[in-house]
Amino acid sequence: MPYLDDLNPAQRAAVLALDGPVLMLAGAGTGKTKALTSRIVHLLATGKARPNEILAVTFTNKAAREMKERVARMLGQSVEGMPWMGTFHSISVKILRRHAELAGLKSNFTILDTDDQLRLLKQLIVAAGIDEKRWPARMLAGVIDSWKNRAWTPAKVPSSEASAYNNRGTELYEQYQERLRTLNACDFGDLLLHVVTLFQAHPDILAQYQRWLRYILVDEYQDTNVAQYLWLRLLAQGHRNICCVGDDDQSIYGWRGAEVGNILRFEKDFPGAEVVRLEQNYRSTEHILAAASGVIAANAGRLGKTLWTEAQGGEKVRLIGHWDGEEEARWIGDEIEALQRGTRGGQPVGLNDQAILVRASHQMRAFEDRFLTIGLPYRVIGGPRFYERLEIRDAMAYFRLAVSPDDDLAFERVVNTPKRGLGDKAQQDIQRTARVSGMSLLEGARELLAAGGIGGKGAGQLRAFVAGVDRWHAKTLQQGHSHIELAEQILEESGYTAMWQADKTPEAPGRLENLKELVKALEQFENLQGFLEHVALIMENETEDAVEKVSIMTLHAAKGLEFPAVFLPGWEDGLFPSQRSMDESGLKGLEEERRLAYVGITRAEHLCTISFAANRRVYGQWQSQLPSRFIDELPVAHVDVLTPPGLYGGAYGAAAPGGFGGGSRIEDRATKADVYNSPGWRRLQERSSQRPVSQPRESRSPVIDLAAVSSFTEGDRVFHQKFGYGSVAAIEGDKLDIAFDKAGVKKIVARFVVAAHEADDVPF
DNA sequence: CAGGCTGGCTTTTTT
DNA sequence: AGCCAGCCTG
Numbered sequence: 001m002p003y004l005d006d007l008n009p010a011q012r013a014a015v016l017a018l019d020g021p022v023l024m025l026a027g028a029g030t031g032k033t034k035a036l037t038s039r040i041v042h043l044l045a046t047g048k049a050r051p052n053e054i055l056a057v058t059f060t061n062k063a064a065r066e067m068k069e070r071v072a073r074m075l076g077q078s079v080e081g082m083p084w085m086g087t088f089h090s091i092s093v094k095i096l097r098r099h100a101e102l103a104g105l106k107s108n109f110t111i112l113d114t115d116d117q118l119r120l121l122k123q124l125i126v127a128a129g130i131d132e133k134r135w136p137a138r139m140l141a142g143v144i145d146s147w148k149n150r151a152w153t154p155a156k157v158p159s160s161e162a163s164a165y166n167n168r169g170t171e172l173y174e175q176y177q178e179r180l181r182t183l184n185a186c187d188f189g190d191l192l193l194h195v196v197t198l199f200q201a202h203p204d205i206l207a208q209y210q211r212w213l214r215y216i217l218v219d220e221y222q223d224t225n226v227a228q229y230l231w232l233r234l235l236a237q238g239h240r241n242i243c244c245v246g247d248d249d250q251s252i253y254g255w256r257g258a259e260v261g262n263i264l265r266f267e268k269d270f271p272g273a274e275v276v277r278l279e280q281n282y283r284s285t286e287h288i289l290a291a292a293s294g295v296i297a298a299n300a301g302r303l304g305k306t307l308w309t310e311a312q313g314g315e316k317v318r319l320i321g322h323w324d325g326e327e328e329a330r331w332i333g334d335e336i337e338a339l340q341r342g343t344r345g346g347q348p349v350g351l352n353d354q355a356i357l358v359r360a361s362h363q364m365r366a367f368e369d370r371f372l373t374i375g376l377p378y379r380v381i382g383g384p385r386f387y388e389r390l391e392i393r394d395a396m397a398y399f400r401l402a403v404s405p406d407d408d409l410a411f412e413r414v415v416n417t418p419k420r421g422l423g424d425k426a427q428q429d430i431q432r433t434a435r436v437s438g439m440s441l442l443e444g445a446r447e448l449l450a451a452g453g454i455g456g457k458g459a460g461q462l463r464a465f466v467a468g469v470d471r472w473h474a475k476t477l478q479q480g481h482s483h484i485e486l487a488e489q490i491l492e493e494s495g496y497t498a499m500w501q502a503d504k505t506p507e508a509p510g511r512l513e514n515l516k517e518l519v520k521a522l523e524q525f526e527n528l529q530g531f532l533e534h535v536a537l538i539m540e541n542e543t544e545d546a547v548e549k550v551s552i553m554t555l556h557a558a559k560g561l562e563f564p565a566v567f568l569p570g571w572e573d574g575l576f577p578s579q580r581s582m583d584e585s586g587l588k589g590l591e592e593e594r595r596l597a598y599v600g601i602t603r604a605e606h607l608c609t610i611s612f613a614a615n616r617r618v619y620g621q622w623q624s625q626l627p628s629r630f631i632d633e634l635p636v637a638h639v640d641v642l643t644p645p646g647l648y649g650g651a652y653g654a655a656a657p658g659g660f661g662g663g664s665r666i667e668d669r670a671t672k673a674d675v676y677n678s679p680g681w682r683r684l685q686e687r688s689s690q691r692p693v694s695q696p697r698e699s700r701s702p703v704i705d706l707a708a709v710s711s712f713t714e715g716d717r718v719f720h721q722k723f724g725y726g727s728v729a730a731i732e733g734d735k736l737d738i739a740f741d742k743a744g745v746k747k748i749v750a751r752f753v754v755a756a757h758e759a760d761d762v763p764f
Numbered sequence: 765c766a767g768g769c770t771g772g773c774t775t776t777t778t779t
Numbered sequence: 780a781g782c783c784a785g786c787c788t789g
Binding site: 060 | 765772773774775776777778779
Binding site: 133362617619620621 | 780781784785
């Protein structure tokens with residue numbers, strides 16, 4: 001078994017314990033995925049299970065894909081034969097399609113995304129005569145989601161929740177479920193919920209799956225919610241061969257229903273469970289690990305793990321304070337360039353190997369602005385995703401309508417997009433006609449037209465729209481017709497493409513580009529149906545870039561990733577830990593924030609730089625900030641303080657041995673006199689005075705595109721990917737001051753913009 | 765029906 | 780400060 005030789009003792013123990021319940025506590029960077037995949041390979045190699053008898057569950061498609069690839073690589077063959085490897089949701093859909101009728105659905109039910117869900121709820125809210133302003137649909141969606149996360153059907157919502165959504169929550173939840181059933185649709189929460197209720201109501205079906213799925217593996221167990229927990233427990237009750245992998249210290253999704261409790265009480269749920277701890281870290285230096293451990297140690301109720309590494313030395317975690325957020329961004333930009341060139345000492349660090357991890361996405365802006373100015377390539381991870389974009393959702397609605405003409409939500413979305421002269425009045429008439437006759441909106445429209453119930457110009461256009469849907473639908477039923485051509489035809493004939501071609505806003509060219517990409521994505525599918533099914537569950541858009549870029553993302557988005565150099569800006573109380581988190585969830589919230597800090601630090605392999613600013617604009621108001629309480633928890637021995645003494649912040653650095661602060665209570669930091677007289681603070685001062693704050697660097701930008709510099713003159717019209725159209729107001733070397741039509745004046749490096757006329761003819 | 769104005773909100777996000 | 784939704788006006 002060559003794959004076993006590759007493992008350390010703990011990993012091997014986790015792989016060899018095939019039977020019975022196993023909890024694999026895998027710290028950051030301890031080779032968790034390796035152990036997990038080896039375990040699957042071992043199950044197959046020992047003949048304990050056949051490929052279709054292993055249930056391997058992850059949260060994200062990305063994790064599922066990664067697992068598939070790694071197992072395939074280790075086996076030297078594809079994993080086509082492992083149908084039960086996927087996300088909770090994709091596996092649930094598979095189960096639910098088979099038994100849809102038992103959940104009151106047809107097996108071709110559609111899966112609604114958040115947007116559809118919200119529009120539906122809005123309708124119910126209006127119908128119930130509730131002021132949507134005071135009681136927003138988002139709130140109701142949140143309430144219903146949290147109930148579904150707890151596996152509560154409308155009947156099971158406890159009376160203690162009766163006050164939810166102005167006392168109308170339960171009632172609306174019931175109506176919503178009713179509506180979904182009529183539409184033959186599910187939201188994401190339903191996928192899990194229906195499977196759980198199905199298993200509970202039909203022991204025979206459950207037993208069948210229990211018999212089938214002899215071995216169960218679960219990744220990121222600390223992120224499971226109650227519904228997922230029940231889902232797993234029901235399935236695992238058969239053979240009790242369940243292996244859950246997770247790290248309680250990395251549980252950061254409590255706010256969306258994840259229960260750390262699930263992992264904490266695993267041993268109670270599964271008596272006799274074997275617990276294996278993976279603690280040898282292969283990712284980070286000892287200083288980085290020590291810093292992370294120092295912070296997380298402040299959390300109570302941990303299962304407890306101590307990461308260690310054989311790696312010696314390395315750089316300490318760096319800590320620096322700045323005057324404000326802009327200076328912080330400037331300094332980090334300089335540091336990144338210095339690392340890239342290798343002028344900071346040590347090997348050059350490529351931009352792909354550097355990341356900035358922020359608490360909240362609005363923090364990204366300062367960095368984007370700065371990087372645009374200095375021409376530092378960056379990529380933002382986790383922005384709006386491809387399939388969530390307006391134009392993609394519109395196009396998808398057209399496709400849905402072609403496939404199922406009775407899809408009312410799709411009908412509503414596009415009946416007047418592009419504008420067909422069908423305003424509120426016309427649409428309400430259609431709705432009413434449909435409701436009265438108990439038909440779909442499309443049929444309602446048809447009937448209304450026949451009855452002459454639609455006025456003047458709208459009538460002709462609606463007739464054309466209905467005829468279009470009929471035509472497209474007929475084509476989806478024909479064999480041998482190219483679905484790609486059909487898609488193009490739909491976008492063309494509906495006037496949707498033309499709508500964007502006529503649009504002169506800066507986003508229009510990009511949207512046309514996206515539509516082209518959408519059509520291209522169809523190539524990988526047999527037909528439109530297959531494509532729609534895929535998109536409902538797999539909302540992702542991973543683009544591999546040829547150009548090296550720094551990554552900017554939230555701490556949440558960074559989980560599971562690693563980078564040689566990591567910057568953690570904005571470590572200020574209120575921002576990180578987030579005030580809102582503490583207000584809403586108290587100590588629990590604070591502890592989750594602390595785990596977020598732990599996740600952040602442990603992303604770093606070699607260099608981790610934490611920073612904070614003394615002043616920051618919050619909602620447009622300048623505020624003076626205190627350094628994060630987490631900074632007090634960093635062990636002094638593993639941190640280099642780069643901040644000039646007495647300058648900014650200044651509140652960190654009390655005398656307690658081993659840490660910067662004596663505690664995390666605000667009162668502690670208020671006694672500044674003590675702090676400044678303390679040995680700890682003097683030590684900090686001595687250390688930081690030995691080094692310049694940041695070495696002066698020769699001025700920046702390795703690559704200057706001379707062609708770009710010379711090709712603009714003042715007054716030129718230009719186009720920028722993010723800011724749209726504008727005119728050149730001033731030129732300074734390779735930098736342009738551009739007055740954007742929408743975004744105001746910005747300083748931008750010339751190679752980031754194109755002449756406006758070039759942007760105009762993006763072909764479609 | 766467009767376009768402009770005002771008022772309210774503002775953490776994290778996968779499926 | 781900036782974004783969005785809803786409202787009013789032309």
